[in-house]
Amino acid sequence: MTVIDVPAREGRGARVAAGQRFRVIDVEGGQVADTFAFRADDVSEYHSAEHTRVHVSRLFPQVGEPFVTNRRRPILVLEEDRTPGIHDMLCAACDPERYTGLGVEGWHASCRENLERAMADLGEPHIEIPQPINLFMNIPVRQEGVLGWETAPTGPGDFVTLRAEMDCLVVVSACPQDIVAINDRAPTPVAIELLDG
Amino acid sequence: MTVIDVPAREGRGARVAAGQRFRVIDVEGGQVADTFAFRADDVSEYHSAEHTRVHVSRLFPQVGEPFVTNRRRPILVLEEDRTPGIHDMLCAACDPERYTGLGVEGWHASCRENLERAMADLGEPHIEIPQPINLFMNIPVRQEGVLGWETAPTGPGDFVTLRAEMDCLVVVSACPQDIVAINDRAPTPVAIELLDG
Numbered sequence: 001m002t003v004i005d006v007p008a009r010e011g012r013g014a015r016v017a018a019g020q021r022f023r024v025i026d027v028e029g030g031q032v033a034d035t036f037a038f039r040a041d042d043v044s045e046y047h048s049a050e051h052t053r054v055h056v057s058r059l060f061p062q063v064g065e066p067f068v069t070n071r072r073r074p075i076l077v078l079e080e081d082r083t084p085g086i087h088d089m090l091c092a093a094c095d096p097e098r099y100t101g102l103g104v105e106g107w108h109a110s111c112r113e114n115l116e117r118a119m120a121d122l123g124e125p126h127i128e129i130p131q132p133i134n135l136f137m138n139i140p141v142r143q144e145g146v147l148g149w150e151t152a153p154t155g156p157g158d159f160v161t162l163r164a165e166m167d168c169l170v171v172v173s174a175c176p177q178d179i180v181a182i183n184d185r186a187p188t189p190v191a192i193e194l195l196d197g
Numbered sequence: 198m199t200v201i202d203v204p205a206r207e208g209r210g211a212r213v214a215a216g217q218r219f220r221v222i223d224v225e226g227g228q229v230a231d232t233f234a235f236r237a238d239d240v241s242e243y244h245s246a247e248h249t250r251v252h253v254s255r256l257f258p259q260v261g262e263p264f265v266t267n268r269r270r271p272i273l274v275l276e277e278d279r280t281p282g283i284h285d286m287l288c289a290a291c292d293p294e295r296y297t298g299l300g301v302e303g304w305h306a307s308c309r310e311n312l313e314r315a316m317a318d319l320g321e322p323h324i325e326i327p328q329p330i331n332l333f334m335n336i337p338v339r340q341e342g343v344l345g346w347e348t349a350p351t352g353p354g355d356f357v358t359l360r361a362e363m364d365c366l367v368v369v370s371a372c373p374q375d376i377v378a379i380n381d382r383a384p385t386p387v388a389i390e391l392l393d394g
Binding site for chain 1: 245246247248250251254255256257267268269270287288289292294295298325326328338341342343344346
């Protein structure tokens with residue numbers, strides 16, 4: 001068993017083999033984990049939120065259902081959910097432009113840059129930027145399709161277990177968002193726990 | 198005024214200048230129009246559904262609100278909506294893999310291929326495949342985030358008016374989907390009407 005610590009506001013990646021399981025853990029609670037998966041031998045294939053929504057006819061898969069790629073092939077399965085069951089798959093990763101738009105002056109860490117750095121560390125410096133699986137993120141869909149921005153409802157140690165359906169590169173970013181409430185304005189670490197190998 | 202007819206199951210593109218308005222018209226009614234917009238001088242910037250949802254805090258913009266790019270800049274504004282007001286921005290464009298998954302044997306027209314062909318005709322054969330603005334498409338979000346697949350509620354001649362906020366390449370595909378009910382299983386034409394120039 002290998003544990004990869006993802007410090008607050010940073011990202012980390014791992015190679016995960018087909019059939020292998022891993023957990024994404026909210027170490028202290030109340031923290032969003034932006035999660036990405038790319039096919040290991042061809043990173044132009046990656047998890048696609050818009051294809052997954054069509055595949056499962058839901059905004060987010062239920063336990064037992066897959067996340068599929070932009071070629072509509074399963075890449076991850078949501079095997080276990082030891083959280084309150086609230087996750088988001090509607091929102092883009094935060095990026096430098098997001099923080100500029102929120103009034104931040106100068107550089108601010110972002111999930112997009114965390115993704116790019118982690119993928120470069122895995123040997124893949126040239127990627128498309130997919131929409132993430134925003135684990136633990138609480139974006140309720142209200143009347144007329146209005147979105148809320150609520151704090152993640154996870155407690156310390158809450159986790160999901162995912163199973164890889166193909167050899168893939170997985171990146172998890174401990175979201176640095178501290179302007180809106182999703183991380184209770186105090187970003188904290190997450191962890192990736194690789195099981196079965 | 199220029200009208201570009203988009204035959205049933207096909208796609209067409211146009212160059213639209215910043216400030217120019219155009220209409221997307223459901224000619225016979227009950228037909229989905231997958232709509233895409235790319236920055237004219239750099240097609241790596243394009244309308245991004247996941248960035249727009251964050252920008253407007255809604256599943257779809259209201260009249261007067263923008264669609265933004267993957268760099269969070271307005272590219273289109275929804276200026277007028279002469280339809281029942283139902284559109285989708287959750288679902289990927291249909292593609293060959295979608296029809297294979299639905300049990301179709303052999304080739305079936307798709308919005309993805311329509312997009313690629315129209316962009317190649319505009320001189321851009323190498324593009325990322327963004328999630329479309331699915332005008333007129335009726336995908337209700339039900340309890341627990343379950344998605345419905347309903348027929349477009351538009352009548353003959355219903356349209357939206359969009360204004361370009363930057364020079365862009367716009368592609369509209371008259372969705373060829375005839376297996377699920379979104380086009381009442383009988384795809385029909387749409388039209389693009391270029392105003393102001």
